[in-house]
Amino acid sequence: MTMQTERIIRRKLSDEVLERLLKLIAEGNLKAGDAMPSERELMERFGVGRPAIREAMQSLANMGLVSISHGERARVKELTAQSIIRQVDLSAHIMLQRSSDSLEHLKQARLFFERGMVREAAAKAKPDDVARLRAIVEQQRAALGKADAFLAADMRLHTEIAAISGNPIFVSVSEAMLGWLKAYHTELLIWSGKETYTLAEHALVIDAIERGDADAAEAAMVKHLERSSGLYGLKG
Structure with a gap:
């Protein structure tokens, strides 16, 4: 029997970080209005560098899930039909x-x-x-x-x-x-x-x-x- 090829594709670190942050928000561990953990906290928690954290956070912002202000921690946004x-x-x-x-x-x-x-x-x-x-x-x-x-x-x-x-x-x-x-x-x-x-x-x-x-x-x-x-x- 011929086996079908199923390649394992290595994901970017930022994608892994994004998936975990999305899970935290979806499960209610991070609620609307909550400040996101600092970059350093996330780096230590996930064992990745700053670029991966920043890329994941920007993806969250692009999805409308967090707001990012210069000099402040990102915050989880309240989702409404209008904002979506x-x-x-x-x-x-x-x-x-x-x-x-x-x-x-x-x-x-x-x-x-x-x-x-x-x-x-x-x-x-x-x-x-x-x-x-x-x-x-x-x-x-x-x-x-x-x-x-x-x-x-x-x-x-x-x-x-x-x-x-x-x-x-x-x-x-x-x-x-x-x-x-x-x-x-x-x-x-x-x-x-x-x-x-x-x-x-x-x-x-x-x-x-x-x-x-x-x-x-x-x-x-x-x-x-x-x-x-x-x-x-x-x-x-």
């Missing part, structure tokens, strides 16, 4: 910049996501939730003619609709997608009388949420997003 998703912001922007197909895929994903969120909001919204949504629309109305403020209120409204679900991951996904799309918003198209349509469409969405009519809320949201979809384009 924000780790891919730069990669997402590069992907979108390189490919018009990626932008179209993102718009499709957002439409699918928003349809679910608005149905969830219609099922769960309480009077206080509806009042918050209406207050944001009034802030948006007051920002007519002020592009940045108008768009910021627009983003808050959609994220607040996601927040009605009570699921922080939905909120973080909403914030992320809106942030990625914002870079590709063609302002000349926004400020051509289209903002009044946005206000009217938002009002229809909120009316349906208040009535608890998931079908009407979804239909109003789809109409709104399909119209506004054309306002996003790749910048050369």
Whole structure:
């Protein structure tokens, strides 16, 4: 019988250190807010040199698991859905910049996501939730003619609709997608009388949420997003 070759690959010391530090964090031996052991402590504990420790610590920082400040010990960061998703912001922007197909895929994903969120909001919204949504629309109305403020209120409204679900991951996904799309918003198209349509469409969405009519809320949201979809384009 012919034996299959299975090469044993020697790992870098920094990878070994990284694996052990990850285990300490995952098992709760190092908790959010805790200072990491000093470089010297880690060198003695693992029997490796300073370069391996520093490389492993930088890898942890790149993962968003620790914060490193000059002259201070690194600290374990608290992980949230938002902090995890924000780790891919730069990669997402590069992907979108390189490919018009990626932008179209993102718009499709957002439409699918928003349809679910608005149905969830219609099922769960309480009077206080509806009042918050209406207050944001009034802030948006007051920002007519002020592009940045108008768009910021627009983003808050959609994220607040996601927040009605009570699921922080939905909120973080909403914030992320809106942030990625914002870079590709063609302002000349926004400020051509289209903002009044946005206000009217938002009002229809909120009316349906208040009535608890998931079908009407979804239909109003789809109409709104399909119209506004054309306002996003790749910048050369």
